[in-house]
Amino acid sequence: MIFAHPIALYLLPLMLIPLFLGTQKLEGYPSLAVLPPDWLSQALAWTLRFAGVLAIGGIVLGLSGIALRERKIERFGQGAHIVLLIDRSASMNDTFAGRQPSGAEESKSAAAKRLLKDFVIERKHDRFGIAEFSTAPLHVVPITDHKAMVLNAIDAIDRPGLAFTDVGRGLGMSLSMIDEDVLPGSRAIVLVSDGVAVVGRRVQEALRTDFARRPVHLYFLYLRTEGSNSMFATPPSDAEDTPQALPERHLNKFFQSLRIPYRAYEAENAKAVKAAIDDIGKLEQTPIVYTERIPQYDLSRWAYAFAALALALLLAAKLCARSLHAIPGGVHAR
Amino acid sequence: MTFFGVEFDRRTAMIAGTLALTIAAMIGFHLVRKQRIADVLAIVDITGSMNTRDMGNPRGSQDRLEAAKGALINLMQDLPCDSRLGLGIFTERISYLLFDPTEICANYDALEGAISDLDWRMAWAGDSYIALGLYSGIDIARSLNSDLLFLTDGHEAPPLPFTGVPGFEGKPGAIKGLIVGVGGTEKTPIPKFDDEGRQVGVYRETDVPQDNRIGAPPPDAETREGYNPRNAPFGALPATGDEQLSSVKTIHLEDLAQRTGLHYAELQNVSSLAPPLLSATEPRLVPVDTNMSYVPALAALLLLIALYALSLRETVLFANLWHLLKFNFTPDPKGASAYGN
Numbered sequence: 001m002i003f004a005h006p007i008a009l010y011l012l013p014l015m016l017i018p019l020f021l022g023t024q025k026l027e028g029y030p031s032l033a034v035l036p037p038d039w040l041s042q043a044l045a046w047t048l049r050f051a052g053v054l055a056i057g058g059i060v061l062g063l064s065g066i067a068l069r070e071r072k073i074e075r076f077g078q079g080a081h082i083v084l085l086i087d088r089s090a091s092m093n094d095t096f097a098g099r100q101p102s103g104a105e106e107s108k109s110a111a112a113k114r115l116l117k118d119f120v121i122e123r124k125h126d127r128f129g130i131a132e133f134s135t136a137p138l139h140v141v142p143i144t145d146h147k148a149m150v151l152n153a154i155d156a157i158d159r160p161g162l163a164f165t166d167v168g169r170g171l172g173m174s175l176s177m178i179d180e181d182v183l184p185g186s187r188a189i190v191l192v193s194d195g196v197a198v199v200g201r202r203v204q205e206a207l208r209t210d211f212a213r214r215p216v217h218l219y220f221l222y223l224r225t226e227g228s229n230s231m232f233a234t235p236p237s238d239a240e241d242t243p244q245a246l247p248e249r250h251l252n253k254f255f256q257s258l259r260i261p262y263r264a265y266e267a268e269n270a271k272a273v274k275a276a277i278d279d280i281g282k283l284e285q286t287p288i289v290y291t292e293r294i295p296q297y298d299l300s301r302w303a304y305a306f307a308a309l310a311l312a313l314l315l316a317a318k319l320c321a322r323s324l325h326a327i328p329g330g331v332h333a334r
Numbered sequence: 335m336t337f338f339g340v341e342f343d344r345r346t347a348m349i350a351g352t353l354a355l356t357i358a359a360m361i362g363f364h365l366v367r368k369q370r371i372a373d374v375l376a377i378v379d380i381t382g383s384m385n386t387r388d389m390g391n392p393r394g395s396q397d398r399l400e401a402a403k404g405a406l407i408n409l410m411q412d413l414p415c416d417s418r419l420g421l422g423i424f425t426e427r428i429s430y431l432l433f434d435p436t437e438i439c440a441n442y443d444a445l446e447g448a449i450s451d452l453d454w455r456m457a458w459a460g461d462s463y464i465a466l467g468l469y470s471g472i473d474i475a476r477s478l479n480s481d482l483l484f485l486t487d488g489h490e491a492p493p494l495p496f497t498g499v500p501g502f503e504g505k506p507g508a509i510k511g512l513i514v515g516v517g518g519t520e521k522t523p524i525p526k527f528d529d530e531g532r533q534v535g536v537y538r539e540t541d542v543p544q545d546n547r548i549g550a551p552p553p554d555a556e557t558r559e560g561y562n563p564r565n566a567p568f569g570a571l572p573a574t575g576d577e578q579l580s581s582v583k584t585i586h587l588e589d590l591a592q593r594t595g596l597h598y599a600e601l602q603n604v605s606s607l608a609p610p611l612l613s614a615t616e617p618r619l620v621p622v623d624t625n626m627s628y629v630p631a632l633a634a635l636l637l638l639i640a641l642y643a644l645s646l647r648e649t650v651l652f653a654n655l656w657h658l659l660k661f662n663f664t665p666d667p668k669g670a671s672a673y674g675n
Contacts, residue, residue, distance in 0.1 A: 005628075014639065021645040025345060052642070055352070059635045062359060063628055130433075135458035138423075140432045142447035149441040149448075152420070153433035159474070162430070162458055304360035304631065311353040311638075318346050 002296070004065025011060045018052025023314050024321055048317050051310040058307025061300070068297040075292050077125035080186040080217075080284040081143055083174040084116060084154075087193035088134040088161040091225070096269050098225045108194050108223045109158040111270040116154050116192070119277045120147060125290040127185075129177050130154070133170025134162035143181040145291065167196045167251065168203035175210045185288035188217040190280060194225060196251050198243045204254060217261045219280050222248055224268050231266060348641045355634035359627040369622040372413050372611060374511070375420040375478055377429045377471040378402050379486035380454050381462035383580045385525045386487070388518035389602065397525075398516045399454060402485040405514070405607050406449050409483075412608035415439035416620055420480060421448060422471065426459035429471035435480050455531060462491040465499050468590055472509045481615040482511030482596065483607070488583030489517075492543040493575075496552035499589065507595025510615040514607065515600040517582030524580050537578040545573030 003009065022045075092109040094100060101107040106114075120128055128150045129143035141153045174189045181187075199207070211218075222231055231248035235241050243250040255262050263283070265276035380399060390396025396404070410419060420435035438445060468484055475482040523536035551567040560570020582600065591598040597614035604610055 011635070014635075017639070017642045021642045021649070023345060023349060023641055023645065025343065026645065026648045052638075055356075056635065056638060059356060059359075059631050059638070063631050063635070132432075136456055138430070138432065138456050139451040139453065140448065141444060142451060144441075144444040144447065146441040146444040149433065149436045149444045152436045155434045156431045159431050160428070300627070301360055301362070304356055304627070307634075308353060308356045308360055311349060311356055315346070315349045315353055318349050321341065323341055 002067055002069045004067060004300075006064060008060060008064035011063065012057070014060065015053045015057045018049050018056065022048065023052060023318065024048070025323070027323065044317075048314060051313045051317075054310035055307045055314065058303045058305075058310060062303035062307065063300075066299045066303055068299060070296040071294040072291045073294060074289050076287055077290050078285045079123060079125035079127075079288050079290065080188050080286060081127045081129075081178070081181055081183065081288070082123075082188045082190055082284065083129040083131055083143065083177055085131045085133065085170050085174045085189055085191045086112070086116075086154075086157050087165060087167075088132045088138070088157060088159075089165045089194070090161045090163060092161055092194050092223075093158065094225070096223070096226060098227065106270070107158060108225075109161075111273055112192055112223065113154055113157050115270065115273050115277055116157075117151055119281065120150055120154065123281065123284075125288065126284070127181075127183070127290070129174075129181070131170060131174045131177060132157070133166055133173070135164040135166060136162075137166065137169040137173035139173060139177070143177055165193065165195065165197045167191070167193060168199035168207060171207055172203070172210065175207075175214075175216070178214065178216060183289065185290075186217065186284065186286035187215070188219065188280075188284055190219045190221060192221045192223065194223040195228060196247050198247050199251060199254065208258060211258045211260050215260070217284070218255060218258070218263075219276075220252065220255060220262070220264045221273065221276050221280075222264065222266045223273065224266050226268065231264060345641060345644065348637055348644075352634045352637045352641070355630040355637065359631035359634065363626045363630060365624050365626045366621050367624055368619040369414055369416070370612065370617050371417040371620055372608075372615065373418045373435055373480045373618055374483050374611065374615075375422060375431075375435060375471070375475045375480040376406055376409075376483040376485065377422040377424050377467075377474075378406070378452055379424045379462070379464070379467070379484075379516075380452060380457045381425050381489075381491065382454065382457070382460060383462065383487055383489040383491065383524050384516070385454055385527075386517065386522050386580045387525070388520065388522040388581075389516065393518060394522075398487055399452065401601060402514070402516045403449050403452055405485070405516075405601055407446055409607045409611070410438045410442065410445060412606050413438060416622070418480075419445060420478060421445075421452075422474060423452065423456060424464075424467040424471065424484075424486065425457035426461045427463040427466040427470070429467050429474055431474050431478075434478060460491070462489060464488055464490050464586070465494075465502075465590055468513070468594065469500075469502055469504065472504055472511075472594060475509050475511065476504075481611070482509055483514065483611060484511065484596070485514045485516050485601075486587070487517040487580060488515055488587040488590075489580045490583075490586070491577070492546045492548070493577060495546040495549055497549075499586075499593065502593045504594070506593060509594075509596075511596045512607070512611050512614045513587050513591045513596050513598045515582040515584055515587050515598065515602075517580065518602060519581055519584075521576060521579035521581045524578065539574070539576070539578050540572075542577045543573075544575035544577050547573075 093107045095105040095107055127143050127145045130140040130153045132138040132140055141149055178187050229246050231252040252264050267273040267276055384399040385397050387394050387397045389398050389401035417438050418435035419438050422429050422431045464486055471484050525533050526535055526537050528534045547568050558569025560566050588598050599610040
């Protein structure tokens, strides 16, 4: 129970007034002492007093803006807590064909933005966090159920990016975001990138222990630019097969070696991205506890209604009243 | 007045009036009025000099970044609902947008989390070209159609070249907003961190560039010791200075504010950012539906109290005058008056 204007509660002592004073007209009568006490009259008198108390109380509570506090109810649903780890390097702003976006073709980041927003809107019970990486890892939105904020952060991903692609530290930041989130549920990291750099040996070791410490699902959505290396293809035997030459292939191998639930998707166009996101959506359907907000409920209307009922009772009593003097013929009370 | 044996006096009218007003309050009485809100993009400088501990109360208990983050969270509390706050960071020479302006009341905890998690480790480079960062922040604010709040200590690293501040190409005053100078006036050492993020002392004079030696040498370079047009165009001596110490660069920031048509405020001098921000920006008004039902409710309460006051007056009259005059009885201390009829 909360009050929007608690200062009005100082008026509550006014409720005592009807206990001492009535709403009916007073008329003189020589002596009441000779009359036997009439229980019905007394009950009526007290009823009217309390009606007055309720009327004042109702109006004062209404003035104070009485309301039920916003509540959060925990419910069970299907979903997950997902950190979207998004590449903000400059190449994300090119098209899948590796060109500057023109009217007909959208850039990789614009496609990712559109499809990720749809994904966030579709997933009703999921909680999302956003981390970005480029030259440095960037913490954007902690894992939250405020969809509006997540969508606003995704809106910003097709802004001009920075130079490099430090995926290792980005993953480290996503994992620390997951650690900060205390609610139970399945956790997943969706890494959206269009090409990665080598993850250094030391960072690899740190990630290996970090991933081993907690259950996390990992999805790697590789937005492949036309003509660049595939992460699944085995290079011909005469070609160089090193992390420096084929970083995506080796990152994929590194993820596979982590022994965590992991899936890689390679998308060369927006349709393939959509298919991959749909697939992730299907896989992340574990039971989770999610909170549903029940908004604040204004009770002041009910308080006024209560007061109105009490006033109606007082008005009815007033209309039933008959004066000792006003009766035609001047006869006293019968 | 009597109709059909029912007496209509002023009490009846008062109760009926109270009832009518209460019902009016119950139905609700809505008024649409214009509320001033803010729609602002906050860009926080996260370069190294923002780690200087010269803010807070007592002085030195907070570093500048913490103070800036605290000021933003306070700002959210001081702005009315429906205001929107976006967040960006600045290092090197551009501002980087983290998220578009978001409504502050419904997303308060997420916004607070995002602001609190800003960290100097998110900086992707060590340089700090404040003027360029401010200009790119203005570009982002223009694309979002927001006002700008730029929080920085104004410490350029490397120092500005002799040519001074790079020119502002936009239209001054097209984007309204506030530059907030964060930091103390005293020169304070800047903490230095190692690769693992542990503090390892403070920056020394030789750790930081004391002079901008990029681009053309200044005209007075010829008079410097050891000047050689090809081998030592800036003179042969290493530059000296106190760039390793930092304070809020009020003059520089005021100059930038003047160039870009923004206002300037210093965080150490203001208790809240909301009043300077609102006075620096054009009013943005949104219609807000306000329930004015307290007006009829208050009237109903007053009328009801007046009704009881009437009874009080009559009780007093009964106990003394009326009773004595009309009946000519000796006054009964208990009062021979009755409720009802």
